[in-house]
Amino acid sequence: MENLVYAIILLPLVGFIINGLFGKHLPKIVVGSLATLVVFASFVITTSIFFGFNDDSAPVVIKAFEWFRVNGIQVNFGFQVDQLSLMMVMIITGIGSLIHLYSIGYMSHDKGFYKFFTYLNLFIFSMLLLVLGSNYLILFIGWEGVGLCSYLLIGFWYTNEEYGKAARKAFIMNRIGDLGLLIGIFAIAAHVNAIDYLSVAQNASSFELDGTPIIFITACLFIGATGKSAQVPLYTWLPDAMAGPTPVSALIHAATMVTAGVYLVVRSNFLFVLAPTVQDGILLIGFLTAALAGFYALRQNDIKKVLAYSTVSQLGFMFIALGLGAYSTAMFHVMTHAFFKALLFLGAGSVIHAMSNEQDMRFMGGLKKYIPITHITFLIGTLAISGFPLLSGMISKDEILVAAYAKNPIYWVMLFVLAAITATYMFRLYYLTFHGEFRGTEDQKHHLHESPTSMTLPLIVLAVLSVVGGFINLPHFIGHGHYAKLMEWLKPVLTEESFKQMENTLSGVSFNTEMILLGATILMFFTVWFFVKNTYVKKQKRALPENQYTGWEKLSAKKLFVDEIYNACIVRPFEEAGKAAAMFDKAVLDPIVNFIGLGAADSGRAAKRLQNGNVENYVLIMSLAVGIVLIVNFLLK
Amino acid sequence: MGGDVNTFIQQVPLEYFIILCTLLFCLGVLGVLLRKNAIVILGCVELMLNSVNLLLAAFSAYSGDGNGQLLVFFIMVVAAAEVAVGLAIIAMMYRNTKSVDVSIFNKLRG
Amino acid sequence: MYAILSLIVTMFSIAGMYILLNAQFLGIVQIIVYTGAIMVLFLYILMMLNLNKEDESKKDNLPKFIGIFSVCILFVGMLGAYKGLSGKTVAESNIDYSVGLTKNLGRLLFNEYVLPFELASILILAGIVGAVLIGKKDL
Numbered sequence: 001m002e003n004l005v006y007a008i009i010l011l012p013l014v015g016f017i018i019n020g021l022f023g024k025h026l027p028k029i030v031v032g033s034l035a036t037l038v039v040f041a042s043f044v045i046t047t048s049i050f051f052g053f054n055d056d057s058a059p060v061v062i063k064a065f066e067w068f069r070v071n072g073i074q075v076n077f078g079f080q081v082d083q084l085s086l087m088m089v090m091i092i093t094g095i096g097s098l099i100h101l102y103s104i105g106y107m108s109h110d111k112g113f114y115k116f117f118t119y120l121n122l123f124i125f126s127m128l129l130l131v132l133g134s135n136y137l138i139l140f141i142g143w144e145g146v147g148l149c150s151y152l153l154i155g156f157w158y159t160n161e162e163y164g165k166a167a168r169k170a171f172i173m174n175r176i177g178d179l180g181l182l183i184g185i186f187a188i189a190a191h192v193n194a195i196d197y198l199s200v201a202q203n204a205s206s207f208e209l210d211g212t213p214i215i216f217i218t219a220c221l222f223i224g225a226t227g228k229s230a231q232v233p234l235y236t237w238l239p240d241a242m243a244g245p246t247p248v249s250a251l252i253h254a255a256t257m258v259t260a261g262v263y264l265v266v267r268s269n270f271l272f273v274l275a276p277t278v279q280d281g282i283l284l285i286g287f288l289t290a291a292l293a294g295f296y297a298l299r300q301n302d303i304k305k306v307l308a309y310s311t312v313s314q315l316g317f318m319f320i321a322l323g324l325g326a327y328s329t330a331m332f333h334v335m336t337h338a339f340f341k342a343l344l345f346l347g348a349g350s351v352i353h354a355m356s357n358e359q360d361m362r363f364m365g366g367l368k369k370y371i372p373i374t375h376i377t378f379l380i381g382t383l384a385i386s387g388f389p390l391l392s393g394m395i396s397k398d399e400i401l402v403a404a405y406a407k408n409p410i411y412w413v414m415l416f417v418l419a420a421i422t423a424t425y426m427f428r429l430y431y432l433t434f435h436g437e438f439r440g441t442e443d444q445k446h447h448l449h450e451s452p453t454s455m456t457l458p459l460i461v462l463a464v465l466s467v468v469g470g471f472i473n474l475p476h477f478i479g480h481g482h483y484a485k486l487m488e489w490l491k492p493v494l495t496e497e498s499f500k501q502m503e504n505t506l507s508g509v510s511f512n513t514e515m516i517l518l519g520a521t522i523l524m525f526f527t528v529w530f531f532v533k534n535t536y537v538k539k540q541k542r543a544l545p546e547n548q549y550t551g552w553e554k555l556s557a558k559k560l561f562v563d564e565i566y567n568a569c570i571v572r573p574f575e576e577a578g579k580a581a582a583m584f585d586k587a588v589l590d591p592i593v594n595f596i597g598l599g600a601a602d603s604g605r606a607a608k609r610l611q612n613g614n615v616e617n618y619v620l621i622m623s624l625a626v627g628i629v630l631i632v633n634f635l636l637k
Numbered sequence: 638m639g640g641d642v643n644t645f646i647q648q649v650p651l652e653y654f655i656i657l658c659t660l661l662f663c664l665g666v667l668g669v670l671l672r673k674n675a676i677v678i679l680g681c682v683e684l685m686l687n688s689v690n691l692l693l694a695a696f697s698a699y700s701g702d703g704n705g706q707l708l709v710f711f712i713m714v715v716a717a718a719e720v721a722v723g724l725a726i727i728a729m730m731y732r733n734t735k736s737v738d739v740s741i742f743n744k745l746r747g
Numbered sequence: 748m749y750a751i752l753s754l755i756v757t758m759f760s761i762a763g764m765y766i767l768l769n770a771q772f773l774g775i776v777q778i779i780v781y782t783g784a785i786m787v788l789f790l791y792i793l794m795m796l797n798l799n800k801e802d803e804s805k806k807d808n809l810p811k812f813i814g815i816f817s818v819c820i821l822f823v824g825m826l827g828a829y830k831g832l833s834g835k836t837v838a839e840s841n842i843d844y845s846v847g848l849t850k851n852l853g854r855l856l857f858n859e860y861v862l863p864f865e866l867a868s869i870l871i872l873a874g875i876v877g878a879v880l881i882g883k884k885d886l
Contacts (some may be wrong), residue, residue: 613743620670620810624817630824645767646844655829663822668750670814676793677750683785684754687761690773694847698768701843703855706770710856713780714867718874720785724792725881731796 001049002062005079008045008089009128011038015121023114032104035117039100039124043093050086058082061134061198073193080134080197083490087331088131088263091338095255096124098458102346103247105454106353110245116156120251123149127256131263135196136185139264143181143228146257147174153252154244166240173237177227181264184220187213188271197267204270210277218271218278221264222285229261230312231289231319236563238312239296242304246349249304254311254341259334262318266327273325273501283323287414290316292560294421298428299556302359303348306429310385311341313422317400320415325501326403328490333400336392339469340384343462347378350451350459351433356444361432363440370448375434377459382430384466386423387525392470398521402514412517416524423528431536646698654695661688675727675737679720686716751789758782770847 015038023031059082067077100120107116126145133139148171155167189195191213192203207214225231230238241253252258265272265282272279293312300306314337321330352359354371368375384393397419404411438445450456555561610621661684668681690709697705731737758781765774845851856864 613746615739627817627820634827659825663818667818680754691761694770694773701846703846706773709773718871721874721878725878
């Protein structure tokens with residue numbers, strides 16, 4: 001099994017190296033196929049390991065080598081294969097290979113074709129390190145690696161300065177979170193004297209419940225998760241990250257990197273269960289994020305921006321689940337969200353490809369006639385995210401709703417509203433894009449065509465997954481013995497307390513109540529669908545350019561001016577401080593250094609006058625010196 | 638002869654010799670500093686050497702040790718060789734520049 | 748010119764002082780070597796060079812003053828160095844006044860100082876060769 005795990009991780013690395021070194025000289029088809037195949041091979045290997053695991057298998061730790069020992073803490077470089085990491089790896093490699101396949105078609109006209117696949121493979125490698133690592137340090141390595149790849153890929157078209165700025169923004173915001181994560185890891189090491197998951201889980205009981213150390217540690221870890229998973233206040237990078245190519249948005253910012261934060265919290269469940277205060281904090285932030293992002297998505301005009309805010313909002317949902325202690329629910333939503341969000345992004349990419357790189361929805365419309373496959377798959381994705389009954393999205397979201405109700409019915413109401421908002425903006429997106437008449441230019445109309453198979457095939461696969469993916473974790477009350485499969489499956493990963501907390505949350509609601517809640521949700525879904533269809537198709541409401549909105553719509557379109565606030569309060573002071581430091585450097589430090597240099601030159605010039613070749617002069621000075629030495633000696637005696 | 642010498646040695650204190658030799662030495666230094674004729678400078682060097690010789694011989698006579706006078710002998714040998722070479726150099730100086738003034742030999746300036 | 752002549756007189760005087768110190772060997776050697784050879788060599792060169800008075804260049808006053816000042820300091824300093832000496836290092840009765848005699852000096856020279864003696868001869872050889880080499884018109 002060890003060699004298999006090494007193969008899983010190293011195959012993308014091999015792809016990265018080969019494409020990086022030789023990609024320029026290889027034909028495009030080779031580069032693309034190689035990159036896709038290595039990821040697909042990792043997926044196949046993971047599947048084989050997956051079927052060897054069942055609910056009761058204990059985590060398998062594979063030690064690659066002893067890394068270092070400091071102050072009594074032994075850190076090994078190793079991998080932990082258990083249900084949680086296997087699940088993440090399957091998502092990463094599975095959806096990753098689909099997106100690689102898609103990119104072959106999408107990026108075929110791009111000059112940096114091989115570079116794209118190089119970065120993608122590097123990203124897969126880093127993400128695998130992140131989820132397969134056996135201790136926090138390897139997680140951190142992968143964490144940084146995906147941050148780097150995110151920067152590289154967002155700023156892929158680096159000649160455009162705006163894209164470069166977006167990439168920088170993503171990286172810097174990530175960094176802020178990374179600091180929190182690092183401090184958290186240090187604190188763990190300081191308290192428990194170990195940083196691998198199994199040891200920390202064993203020693204977790206040494207922390208007192210809700211004591212200051214554990215609150216500090218979990219808060220720091222959560223700050224790291226905030227940066228990576230785009231929660232309030234570190235979320236503004238994700239919409240700007242849409243500057244990257246669409247496959248990047250699909251892979252990194254929908255399915256994998258942004259879920260790293262969720263993975264971190266679930267992995268550290270033994271710590272978070274001891275800090276209910278922090279869990280409440282997570283809940284609060286999750287709500288805030290979901291609400292704000294949903295609000296912004298209602299009036300965005302760029303198709304990718306709507307999807308970006310949708311991602312942030314759904315991540316908020318996941319963190320709400322984590323805050324409620326429902327770890328398996330959060331992981332379930334990670335999985336279903338990966339399916340339908342990747343589908344939506346790839347579909348949007350297909351639309352953009354058909355529209356000759358137009359991303360503004362005001363110029364789309366009536367596309368369902370021209371790009372049928374994209375239309376159908378996109379519709380399935382929209383239905384999934386909005387909660388169409390029996391699709392994956394509805395099941396996972398409903399589970400979060402139930403868990404919220406179990407904690408406090410008010411939470412359920414708030415989540416209900418948020419789910420309605422989700423459905424609203426998604427249907428708005430769908431109708432503006434695919435229905436009505438075409439509002440673009442004649443040129444674009446001529447170019448409208450369906451995407452090649454390499455692009456539509458992943459769409460179809462993901463659509464199928466979005467439909468059936470929910471059935472692995474049906475809630476309790478739907479019987480047949482298949483219920484709560486995921487919860488049981490993840491049991492070995494969670495500690496006793498976490499599992500108990502989760503079980504209490506999820507089964508705390510009676511059967512009848514659950515049915516009523518489910519009914520309410522389904523009813524809401526159909527109401528929203530009808531309402532939005534009415535507005536945009538029958539009444540033909542149009543999307544306005546950003547500046548023409550008024551009232552609440554303006555706040556939504558302008559994203560509550562948060563970006564501008566950040567810019568004024570945080571970015572500008574730093575820039576000014578930087579300029580001041582530069583001026584100080586030029587005005588003060590430069591003259592000092594120059595002075596030293598000039599001083600050396602001047603003193604040399606002065607000393608040069610001593611050597612005038614005049615022998616008598618030399619003898620004179622010599623005798624003078626001897627005399628002075630004698631006197632000084634005399635005086636000192 | 639020997640008796641007078643012994644009286645001399647016993648009655649003249651050594652300090653007189655010290656003062657005399659120091660004076661001669663300083664006069665020699667003065668000459669080296671102030672004169673600009675190369676030959677005279679060399680002569681002043683000889684004067685310095687002589688003063689040292691005298692002092693050495695005085696010390697050796699006053700303490701009955703023969704080593705001092707032997708050292709004087711060797712110093713004389715070295716002085717002779719040095720004067721020979723030095724004067725040869727001065728002769729070359731004159732041959733090249735028709736003057737033995739030291740102040741015009743400043744080609745080694747920095 | 749006059750300087751060299753004064754130097755000759757000084758040499759003779761120092762020879763006389765050697766004799767007074769019962770350093771007979773040294774006194775004779777002083778007259779032979781110093782006065783008879785070295786000073787004669789000086790006079791040869793002096794006569795050969797045929798210098799005129801106008802050839803001497805002008806001298807500034809400042810280096811003169813510094814020179815005199817520093818030499819005075821040197822004089823005072825050196826004298827100060829001898830301040831603590833009593834001059835009587837050996838007991839009076841033990842002083843052997845015949846140490847300067849040629850016989851005794853010769854005995855010392857050839858018994859203990861043979862090596863420096865031979866080396867001195869090599870040194871003179873080197874001096875001769877050097878002087879001749881420097882003085883040649885074409886090498």
